[in-house]
Amino acid sequence: MQSSVTLTLNGERRVFEGPADGPLSVIVLLVQLGLDTRKVAVERNEEIVPRSRYAETWLASGDQLEIVHFIGGG
Amino acid sequence: MDGINAADDTWSVAGRIFHSRLIVGTGRYKDLPETAAAIEASGAEIVTVAVRRVNLSDPKAPMLQDYVDPKKITYLPNTAGCFTANEAVRTLRLAREAGGWNLVKLEVLGPPPLLYPDMPGTFEAAAALIKDGFEVMVYCADDPLAARRLQDLGCVAIMPLGAPIGSGLGLQNPAMLSMIMENVTVPFLVDAGVGTASDAAIAMELGCTAVLLNSAIAHARDPVTMAKAMKYAVQAGRLAYLAGRMPRRMGADPSSPLTGLIR
Numbered sequence: 454m455q456s457s458v459t460l461t462l463n464g465e466r467r468v469f470e471g472p473a474d475g476p477l478s479v480i481v482l483l484v485q486l487g488l489d490t491r492k493v494a495v496e497r498n499e500e501i502v503p504r505s506r507y508a509e510t511w512l513a514s515g516d517q518l519e520i521v522h523f524i525g526g527g
Numbered sequence: 528m529d530g531i532n533a534a535d536d537t538w539s540v541a542g543r544i545f546h547s548r549l550i551v552g553t554g555r556y557k558d559l560p561e562t563a564a565a566i567e568a569s570g571a572e573i574v575t576v577a578v579r580r581v582n583l584s585d586p587k588a589p590m591l592q593d594y595v596d597p598k599k600i601t602y603l604p605n606t607a608g609c610f611t612a613n614e615a616v617r618t619l620r621l622a623r624e625a626g627g628w629n630l631v632k633l634e635v636l637g638p639p640p641l642l643y644p645d646m647p648g649t650f651e652a653a654a655a656l657i658k659d660g661f662e663v664m665v666y667c668a669d670d671p672l673a674a675r676r677l678q679d680l681g682c683v684a685i686m687p688l689g690a691p692i693g694s695g696l697g698l699q700n701p702a703m704l705s706m707i708m709e710n711v712t713v714p715f716l717v718d719a720g721v722g723t724a725s726d727a728a729i730a731m732e733l734g735c736t737a738v739l740l741n742s743a744i745a746h747a748r749d750p751v752t753m754a755k756a757m758k759y760a761v762q763a764g765r766l767a768y769l770a771g772r773m774p775r776r777m778g779a780d781p782s783s784p785l786t787g788l789i790r
Contacts, residue, residue, distance in 0.1 A: 463580040463581070463583060465583075487586035488581060488586045492625070493625065494578075494621040494624040495621075495624075496617065496620075496621055499617060501621065501623075519580065520580065520581045520583070521578050521579060521580055521581060521618075521621045521625065522579070522581050522590055522591075522625060523577070523590070523591045523592065523604065523622070523626070524554075524577050524590075524591055525552070525553035525554040525562055526552060526553060526605050526607050526741075527552030527553075527554045527555070527605070527740075527742065
């Protein structure tokens with residue numbers, strides 16, 4: 454059975470479906486969002502999620518996520 | 528004597544060696560191809576970048592890394608838009624994760640229209656970042672005491688403004704910059720206010736280690752050509768500094784001999 458997870462993602466509340474076989478991981482979320490994992494960084498509840506731990510960092514309803522990248526700046 | 532070869536004249540910050548003494552920003556360009564072309568023309572080895580939320584409605588939009596290769600050009604993430612130490616630390620932790628790099632540019636700004644460096648906020652953020660293992664190049668006011676204090680905190684480069692960010696007014700404070708430099712031993716850069724090539728040359732002639740600029744290139748009518756002008760201005764200013772300018776004198780001193788004239 455799939456379970457839904459409500460996240461606050463870059464300031465917006467959004468509902469995601471977790472995979473059938475377990476909780477939603479950061480890597481699965483990034484793939485669902487269509488993001489290139491090599492070009493973004495993720496913060497969960499104000500703590501960095503190291504890239505090496507995307508596959509084993511599980512998301513739960515109420516989590517606050519920031520997903521950022523580099524843009525032009527001076 | 529052959530003179531000084533610009534190619535051998537390197538500088539280092541936080542243990543990394545660079546040849547170019549021009550650091551350029553990547554903001555305010557028309558598009559990413561123009562950004563890439565201007566950086567290439569400037570010869571810069573370090574570029575400043577901002578950290579922002581990904582636009583989740585357009586995840587496949589081209590990103591800066593697609594045009595400016597972080598393996599070839601050192602990304603210097605900034606804290607533009609951060610008004611507290613906590614925001615600055617969180618932003619740069621994300622940058623470190625995105626880029627795997629701990630050399631950063633700290634800027635904590637006051638409100639528009641001046642965006643003047645907020646020094647109490649800057650001190651607090653610098654201390655927090657250094658404690659967290661960052662190597663902090665810091666944008667600051669042209670204040671000798673603040674510069675010294677930031678160096679004592681452990682900042683790896685001191686970068687006062689020559690005029691407000693994006694103003695292009697040129698260096699309004701050359702005497703003060705010189706006086707601050709006297710008491711700073713880490714790299715010293717002018718980080719805002721340059722408007723055209725001669726401003727960059729003046730900064731280098733004063734003895735700055737390098738110059739950081741963005742709008743002077745991005746807002747020029749032809750950014751790529753201005754990038755090239757900046758490259759040569761920084762080199763010319765640096766060489767003039769190394770060469771040592773002639774003394775100023777109040778009056779003429781002819782270059783041609785006054786003897787042997789026909790009568």
